[in-house]
Amino acid sequence: xxxxxxxxxxxxxxxxxxxxxxxxxxxxxxxxxxxxxxxxxxxxxxxxxxxxxxxxxxxxxxxxxxxxxxxxxxxxxxxxxxxxxxxxxxxxxxxxxxxxxxxxxxxxxxxxxxxxxxxxxxxxxxxxxxxxxxxxxxxxxxxxxxxxxxxxxxxxxxxxxxxxxxxxxxxxxxxxxxxxxxxxxxxxxxxxxxxxxxxxxxxxxxxxxxxxxxxxxxxxxxxxxxxxxxxxxxxxxxxxxxxxxxxxxxxxxxxxxxxxxxxxxxxxxxxxxxxxxxxxxxxxxxxxxxxxxxxxxxxxxxxxxxxxxxxxxxxxxxxxxxxxxxxxxxxxxxxxxxxxxxxxxxxxxxxxxxxxxxxxxxxxxxxxxxxxxxxxxxxxxxxxxxxxxxxxxxxxxxxxxxxxxxxxxxxxxxxxx
Amino acid sequence: xxxxxxxxxxxxxxxxxxxxxxxxxxxxxxxxxxxxxxxxxxxxxxxxxxxxxxxxxxxxxxxxxxxxxxxxxxxxxxxxxxxxxxxxxxxxxxxxxxxxxxxxxxxxxxxxxxxxxxxxxxxxxxxxxxxxxxxxxxxxxxxxxxxxxxxxxxxxxxxxxxxxxxxxxxxxxxxxxxxxxxxxxxxxxxxxxxxxxxxxxxxxxxxxxxxxxxxxxxxxxxxxxxxxxxxxxxxxxxxxxxxxxxxxxxxxxxxxxxxxxxxxxxxxxxxxxxxxxxxxxxxxxxxxxxxxxxxxxxxxxxxxxxxxxxxxxxxxxxxxxxxxxxxxxxxxxxxxxxxxxxxxxxxxxxxxxxxxxxxxxxxxxxxxxxxxxxxxxxxxxxxxxxxxxxxxxxxxxxxxxxxxxxxxxxxxxxxxxxxxxxxxxxxxxxxxxxxxxxxxxxxxxxxxxxxxxxxxxxxxxxxxxxxxxxxxxxxxxxxxxxxxx
Numbered sequence: 001x002x003x004x005x006x007x008x009x010x011x012x013x014x015x016x017x018x019x020x021x022x023x024x025x026x027x028x029x030x031x032x033x034x035x036x037x038x039x040x041x042x043x044x045x046x047x048x049x050x051x052x053x054x055x056x057x058x059x060x061x062x063x064x065x066x067x068x069x070x071x072x073x074x075x076x077x078x079x080x081x082x083x084x085x086x087x088x089x090x091x092x093x094x095x096x097x098x099x100x101x102x103x104x105x106x107x108x109x110x111x112x113x114x115x116x117x118x119x120x121x122x123x124x125x126x127x128x129x130x131x132x133x134x135x136x137x138x139x140x141x142x143x144x145x146x147x148x149x150x151x152x153x154x155x156x157x158x159x160x161x162x163x164x165x166x167x168x169x170x171x172x173x174x175x176x177x178x179x180x181x182x183x184x185x186x187x188x189x190x191x192x193x194x195x196x197x198x199x200x201x202x203x204x205x206x207x208x209x210x211x212x213x214x215x216x217x218x219x220x221x222x223x224x225x226x227x228x229x230x231x232x233x234x235x236x237x238x239x240x241x242x243x244x245x246x247x248x249x250x251x252x253x254x255x256x257x258x259x260x261x262x263x264x265x266x267x268x269x270x271x272x273x274x275x276x277x278x279x280x281x282x283x284x285x286x287x288x289x290x291x292x293x294x295x296x297x298x299x300x301x302x303x304x305x306x307x308x309x310x311x312x313x314x315x316x317x318x319x320x321x322x323x324x325x326x327x328x329x330x331x332x333x334x335x336x337x338x339x340x341x342x343x344x345x346x347x348x349x350x351x352x353x354x355x356x357x358x359x360x361x362x363x364x365x366x367x368x369x370x371x372x373x374x375x376x377x378x379x380x381x382x383x384x385x386x387x388x389x390x391x392x393x394x395x396x397x398x399x400x401x402x403x404x405x406x407x408x409x410x411x412x413x414x415x416x417x
Numbered sequence: 418x419x420x421x422x423x424x425x426x427x428x429x430x431x432x433x434x435x436x437x438x439x440x441x442x443x444x445x446x447x448x449x450x451x452x453x454x455x456x457x458x459x460x461x462x463x464x465x466x467x468x469x470x471x472x473x474x475x476x477x478x479x480x481x482x483x484x485x486x487x488x489x490x491x492x493x494x495x496x497x498x499x500x501x502x503x504x505x506x507x508x509x510x511x512x513x514x515x516x517x518x519x520x521x522x523x524x525x526x527x528x529x530x531x532x533x534x535x536x537x538x539x540x541x542x543x544x545x546x547x548x549x550x551x552x553x554x555x556x557x558x559x560x561x562x563x564x565x566x567x568x569x570x571x572x573x574x575x576x577x578x579x580x581x582x583x584x585x586x587x588x589x590x591x592x593x594x595x596x597x598x599x600x601x602x603x604x605x606x607x608x609x610x611x612x613x614x615x616x617x618x619x620x621x622x623x624x625x626x627x628x629x630x631x632x633x634x635x636x637x638x639x640x641x642x643x644x645x646x647x648x649x650x651x652x653x654x655x656x657x658x659x660x661x662x663x664x665x666x667x668x669x670x671x672x673x674x675x676x677x678x679x680x681x682x683x684x685x686x687x688x689x690x691x692x693x694x695x696x697x698x699x700x701x702x703x704x705x706x707x708x709x710x711x712x713x714x715x716x717x718x719x720x721x722x723x724x725x726x727x728x729x730x731x732x733x734x735x736x737x738x739x740x741x742x743x744x745x746x747x748x749x750x751x752x753x754x755x756x757x758x759x760x761x762x763x764x765x766x767x768x769x770x771x772x773x774x775x776x777x778x779x780x781x782x783x784x785x786x787x788x789x790x791x792x793x794x795x796x797x798x799x800x801x802x803x804x805x806x807x808x809x810x811x812x813x814x815x816x817x818x819x820x821x822x823x824x825x826x827x828x829x830x831x832x833x834x835x836x837x838x839x840x841x842x843x844x845x846x847x848x849x850x851x852x853x854x855x856x857x858x859x860x861x862x863x864x865x866x867x868x869x870x871x872x873x874x875x876x877x878x879x880x881x882x883x884x885x886x887x888x889x890x891x892x893x894x895x896x897x898x899x900x901x902x
Contacts, residue, residue: 099816126723
């Protein structure tokens with residue numbers, strides 16, 4: 001068994017940023033394990049622009065964004081293995097991976113887990129009807145189109161207004177397919193506003209809110225679908241059914257962290273995100289195992305993934321180099337009902353006051369809200385935010401947050417009139 | 418191929434029954450052709466069922482169901498060992514929720530004795546001790562230790578692979594549309610316009626067994642299709658429920674079951690409704706009814722682990738028993754129809770029995786070269802890391818994992834294509850070695866699988882089908898529309 005200081009699982013945007021940051025913070029013995037034949041992860045198939053506006057102040061395509069990081073990685077001579085699949089991680093930080101050299105194990109001082117996310121499938125949302133060919137997740141159709149150069153169909157309907165679906169509506173239209181419409185079960189869109197404008201409105205593709213696919217037709221090949229309006233409980237309303245003839249149904253119904261390896265390692269799971277439960281340093285319940293990027297929680301923008309992962313890389317480096325002081329207080333982070341989730345779930349305080357970054361999502365559209373952090377005794381922080389929507393993650397950087405004299409911190413979002 | 422060749426036997430239908438008959442027939446010196454209308458074997462009832470090897474306590478004593486189920490269940494372990502098919506003898510529990518159910522269990526226990534099947538009545542406490550996740554409302558259970566689970570996909574494929582290894586011929590996409598009797602021999606016509614002649618015909622056409630029989634005589638039975646819908650849960654915990662759990666049976670069937678599959682997933686279902694013979698759709702009402710019943714049996718069953726729903730059609734018939742006989746009017750025409758539940762458990766016994774009937778009828782000689790075993794599949798799980806390493810050293814593609822949910826390598830996929838009865842489609846790969854069956858449902862590996870199929874079959878990726886002919890996964894070229902059929 002080989003010993004390494006830092007092993008990073010995943011060579012996508014999260015893994016690349018973590019590696020570079022760990023290196024720059026003093027760790028040289030780093031190995032990235034990447035399952036694909038190239039670094040960059042899902043960015044490689046995202047050939048549309050819109051990446052990097054926050055991080056690089058310029059608009060890049062996915063491969064361009066990845067390229068910038070890969071260049072930085074190569075400058076630092078950070079080692080990576082491609083076509084390498086990690087098959088298990090133990091709570092002792094022993095990683096077993098398989099590639100064309102064999103089944104191998106490494107003992108790492110620290111692990112940054114950056115394995116990305118999966119698309120939710122038809123089975124997970126239980127769409128009834130037949131099971132013909134022609135129903136694809138938007139990301140798979142994107143891969144066929146942008147990597148293999150093939151369309152999956154010509155008459156397309158899209159379920160879910162997630163960003164990949166919106167991007168694919170435009171992309172397939174440009175490649176000669178007819179996109180007939182997009183149904184979104186929620187009363188609001190789940191994609192970025194700019195994507196609604198640039199991918200649907202510009203191409204006259206109708207977006208049906210509070211509407212979903214209620215039946216799939218065609219024994220072997222997709223022949224058509226039935227869509228219906230839904231009520232406030234998201235249940236289909238009888239009498240609103242409409243038949244749409246199509247050969248392709250794309251699903252853009254959400255992503256979930258591909259976190260099974262850490263779950264099997266014994267890292268506690270955050271029930272709301274389905275990623276690992278982490279503290280303010282992105283460290284899981286197993287010391288020295290960090291989690292970042294979409295395997296921790298699904299982000300809206302790659303820029304935010306990079307930012308978070310730089311923190312993960314630095315924190316892993318601090319851990320390896322023994323730069324951390326002892327934990328003086330352990331706090332649980334709770335949230336009010338209108339918050340979907342908040343990261344971190346716990347705070348391992350190493351000094352009385354720390355700068356803490358909170359990432360969270362609200363559960364519904366809120367025009368104006370007071371955001372409050374408090375403990376049982378007093379309010380620690382508050383601010384006002386406008387136009388909160390579930391599809392946009394909110395990041396709160398709180399300076400000098402008081403972390404003693406209490407065992408929990410509550411995040412509250414209070415709707416203002 | 419010489420279409421005028423005269424076969425000793427033509428089997429119509431390559432479901433688990435047709436494949437089992439084929440496999441056992443190859444023990445004899447016989448010239449065998451199997452015709453299948455679909456693009457793969459096992460694409461009807463054999464590919465969409467509970468995968469249960471029933472112990473055989475349930476069928477009425479003296480019926481074909483009872484006879485073949487008990488023999489088949491006893492044979493299954495060794496057959497699966499020979500054919501490298503996943504099988505586990507996990508036992509079944511039929512649970513009671515009332516005094517009335519308890520009385521039914523007593524009756525089933527007596528029936529089990531008559532059928533020669535070991536069963537034991539358990540108290541509530543005994544049941545909950547071995548299955549603590551069942552509802553505390555249960556009143557007891559009937560344990561059948563000999564029940565098991567099998568991969569129905571693999572069993573069907575491997576029976577045919579073994580038959581072909583021993584010389585059987587399989588033709589896919591050949592739907593029989595007419596049969597004529599000319600003197601002592603039969604002439605079979607297919608939709609494609611091909612004609613085949615044989616001394617003996619076996620009608621193993623499953624859901625269509627009465628239709629096929631009607632080509633030659635008035636059927637004595639009618640297939641009455643009944644649909645069963647299921648949930649598939651991810652392999653979240655192999656020990657969550659250890660036995661196959663049945664509800665106490667009622668007049669309409671065995672009711673909803675919860676069972677582990679050989680891959681560690683859980684099946685929840687099936688419903689039982691009459692349906693159109695081609696209607697494999699699912700519907701929300703039925704699925705929510707199944708969910709309700711399943712949660713009554715096991716209140717903590719995690720439906721958030723649900724990864725797929727599917728339905729299959731049972732080839733039930735109006736005689737309520739397997740029809741297994743030679744036609745009285747048409748000698749050498751064997752009818753194997755209405756093979757409903759427990760058809761999967763009975764399949765190998767039916768295969769052996771029918772092949773013996775044919776051997777006697779045609780005075781077939783023993784095939785001395787018959788090899789009852791298939792070449793083993795090599796997996797990381799079976800070999801362990803050390804041996805697998807040696808394998809990767811010899812064949813590096815064993816080190817390239819294509820499917821990360823089920824941990825399947827490129828070399829395993831290539832092997833599944835190159836074998837007899839090999840995969841030619843995405844679904845064919847999925848059925849044989851599981852890529853696409855996991856939580857991601859193929860979103861990660863499907864494109865890779867398509868590319869490997871294309872390379873192996875020397876085709877363009879646009880020629881690779883999902884399942885049936887015409888279900889091409891991608892179009893020919895980016896902006897071309899010449900392929901828009």
